[in-house]
Amino acid sequence: MLVLGIETSCDETGLALYDSGRGLLAHALHSQVAMHEAYGGVVPELASRDHIRRVVPLTESVLREARLSLGDLDGIAYTQGPGLAGALLVGASIANGLGFALGIPVLGVHHLEGHLLSPLLALPRPAFPFVALLVSGGHSQLYAVGGVGDYALLGDTQDDAAGEAFDKTAKLLGLPYPGGPALSRLAERGRRGVFALPRPMKASGDLNMSFSGLKTAVRTLVRDTPPGMQRDADIAREFEDAITDVLVAKSLAALDTAGLSRLVVAGGVGANRTLRERLTDAVAARGGEVFYPDLQFCTDNGAMIALVGALRLERGVVQDYAFGVRPRWELASLARPESHASG
Numbered sequence: 001m002l003v004l005g006i007e008t009s010c011d012e013t014g015l016a017l018y019d020s021g022r023g024l025l026a027h028a029l030h031s032q033v034a035m036h037e038a039y040g041g042v043v044p045e046l047a048s049r050d051h052i053r054r055v056v057p058l059t060e061s062v063l064r065e066a067r068l069s070l071g072d073l074d075g076i077a078y079t080q081g082p083g084l085a086g087a088l089l090v091g092a093s094i095a096n097g098l099g100f101a102l103g104i105p106v107l108g109v110h111h112l113e114g115h116l117l118s119p120l121l122a123l124p125r126p127a128f129p130f131v132a133l134l135v136s137g138g139h140s141q142l143y144a145v146g147g148v149g150d151y152a153l154l155g156d157t158q159d160d161a162a163g164e165a166f167d168k169t170a171k172l173l174g175l176p177y178p179g180g181p182a183l184s185r186l187a188e189r190g191r192r193g194v195f196a197l198p199r200p201m202k203a204s205g206d207l208n209m210s211f212s213g214l215k216t217a218v219r220t221l222v223r224d225t226p227p228g229m230q231r232d233a234d235i236a237r238e239f240e241d242a243i244t245d246v247l248v249a250k251s252l253a254a255l256d257t258a259g260l261s262r263l264v265v266a267g268g269v270g271a272n273r274t275l276r277e278r279l280t281d282a283v284a285a286r287g288g289e290v291f292y293p294d295l296q297f298c299t300d301n302g303a304m305i306a307l308v309g310a311l312r313l314e315r316g317v318v319q320d321y322a323f324g325v326r327p328r329w330e331l332a333s334l335a336r337p338e339s340h341a342s343g
């Protein structure tokens with residue numbers, strides 16, 4: 001089954017072609033980061049208008065790359081939520097318009113399900129069940145994943161998400177948006193042991209997280225210490241270590257709670273090198289294994305949406321093209337795909 005995936009939930013337009021038998025055939029991405037940079041964050045109206053301009057040319061580009069045409073498609077998957085309503089509507093409209101015209105099924109996909117299953121795009125593929133650490137700009141969550149559509153929430157952040165903490169801390173250090181990658185680069189020049197930041201809720205005994213206190217502690221440090229490039233790098237080093245410490249501890253505790261040995265890491269913060277190295281070592285020391293998406297598929301992309309589309313559309317969907325978007329949508333509310341094919 002050949003599926004076109006469309007991602008337009010935030011500030012990247014992602015298109016991809018995924019085939020159930022042959023895997024990922026092509027993908028293309030346009031990032032709006034440069035456009036939003038001047039505003040220090042994503043401007044929803046500008047995001048929607050830019051998605052409108054990009055989707056069709058990017059669709060043509062992935063079809064060309066895979067040497068296929070619209071007539072070869074068996075289905076279309078688009079990000080239905082969560083995300084910015086206007087941005088989501090762009091993908092939803094194009095997916096349904098195209099699907100209606102071609103007479104093929106269209107499926108609205110949960111953005112976080114895309115992130116969660118994105119490690120299945122890489123080899124070796126993790127086998128179910130596994131624990132997933134989902135760390136993106138909007139989420140810091142741990143799930144026990146039993147299969148497609150079987151997601152039990154084990155732990156959640158009580159305030160800021162990990163990516164949000166990276167972005168806000170980066171802003172305090174005067175780094176450009178989005179702050180995660182920039183802060184991580186700065187941390188490489190930082191020295192350990194110069195500053196001491198808290199490890200919020202590391203020993204809370206549950207799997208929940210909280211990162212807003214960390215950002216507040218950085219604000220105090222920035223206010224109370226003499227400014228300088230080396231100071232900022234030292235703060236970045238300690239911030240990255242603190243957040244990584246918490247994420248590693250919670251991930252190990254989640255593996256214990258779920259009685260599992262496989263960990264999957266997904267979402268933009270999963271691109272962080274320090275986090276990857278420390279998680280890999282900590283899980284390996286316990287005889288387990290960690291699976292990551294390719295770096296390019298950690299942040300938002302169309303490939304993960306096309307993948308979920310193929311996994312779910314294979315089971316068949318009832319189609320009426322009466323589409324909608326879900327700007328707020330709980331991942332744990334999803335159900336396993338049922339087979340409509342057998343009638």
Ligand code: KG4
Pocket residue numbers: 115135136137138139162163164166167178179180181184267268269270271272273298299300
């Ligand atoms: O998953 P994603 O692309 O978008 C959401 O669905 O939220 O995640 C974006 C987040 C941003 O907060 C960004 O700063 C963070 O992921 N991020 C990183 C790194 N690369 C992206 N954070 C830390 N280190 C990185 N290398």
Ligand code: ZN
Pocket residue numbers: 111115136137267268299300
């Ligand atoms: Zn995302």
